[in-house]
Amino acid sequence: MSAPPPAPEPGTGLPRPPAGAVPRGPHAGRSSRPEAAGRSDGPEDAGSGTGLPGAVLFDRDDTLVVDVPYNGDPERVRLMPGAFEAVRLLRARGIPVGVVSNQSGIGRGLLSEAEVREVNARVDTLLGRPMDVWVHCPHIPEDGCGCRKPAPGLVLEAARRLGVPAGRCVVIGDIGADMGAARAAGARGVLVPTTRTLPAEVASAPDVCRDLLGAVRHVLGRPSAVRRPV
Numbered sequence: 001m002s003a004p005p006p007a008p009e010p011g012t013g014l015p016r017p018p019a020g021a022v023p024r025g026p027h028a029g030r031s032s033r034p035e036a037a038g039r040s041d042g043p044e045d046a047g048s049g050t051g052l053p054g055a056v057l058f059d060r061d062d063t064l065v066v067d068v069p070y071n072g073d074p075e076r077v078r079l080m081p082g083a084f085e086a087v088r089l090l091r092a093r094g095i096p097v098g099v100v101s102n103q104s105g106i107g108r109g110l111l112s113e114a115e116v117r118e119v120n121a122r123v124d125t126l127l128g129r130p131m132d133v134w135v136h137c138p139h140i141p142e143d144g145c146g147c148r149k150p151a152p153g154l155v156l157e158a159a160r161r162l163g164v165p166a167g168r169c170v171v172i173g174d175i176g177a178d179m180g181a182a183r184a185a186g187a188r189g190v191l192v193p194t195t196r197t198l199p200a201e202v203a204s205a206p207d208v209c210r211d212l213l214g215a216v217r218h219v220l221g222r223p224s225a226v227r228r229p230v
Contacts, residue, residue: 026136027136027137053169054169055095055169056096057158057170058172060136061101062080062174062194064087064127065123066078070108073115074119074122077122083127086215086216090219098133098158098161099134103116106139108140113138120134132162133158133161135147135157149181155182155187169188173191174192174194176201183206190218191205191206191207
């Protein structure tokens with residue numbers, strides 16, 4: 001007879017790792033609408049470029065907020081230009097919004113889980129109300145987990161918690177790892193480059209928008225400055 005499954009990790013809904021083991025799954029924050037499904041104008045999925053997505057998942061640092069490396073101080077959080085309006089537009093259409101974020105500072109011993117959650121709560125406050133789901137990877141690259149972007153784990157977990165197929169999600173981020181995670185999960189990726197985005201990452205991205213608000217307008221089918229591969 002097989003052993004019973006491990007009890008869930010409190011507050012995450014994810015299996016508790018064995019004592020002494022390096023956890024391999026993403027850490028999920030609060031989900032205010034765990035079974036919510038986004039509205040759609042038709043049967044098309046988010047990857048087709050038509051219709052509305054089932055959910056939009058943002059990278060956190062340098063996408064929603066100004067990147068402060070390994071930040072554990074909520075007072076240092078500043079929204080990126082257009083972030084408030086971008087999220088507001090999606091909420092006005094009834095589209096769930098979430099965050100998928102690599103937070104290797106936890107694995108490096110530079111941040112605690114509590115500090116990451118405090119920073120996330122500050123982002124929620126600045127955006128007017130909580131995001132529908134937060135999921136982060138606490139691992140360093142050497143851990144070989146399946147959640148650290150560009151692996152698909154964060155996107156798949158966020159989609160599961162929202163009750164939306166991953167193929168109907170859009171991931172908006174600033175680097176190639178965000179686009180890789182979207183691709184691996186079967187979601188659609190939209191890149192908003194910053195000064196740290198590599199030229200090769202821009203060249204290989206499925207869609208590129210000059211700013212966050214333009215990216216959301218593009219996702220909603222509104223006119224925006226966008227580049228697609230030729």
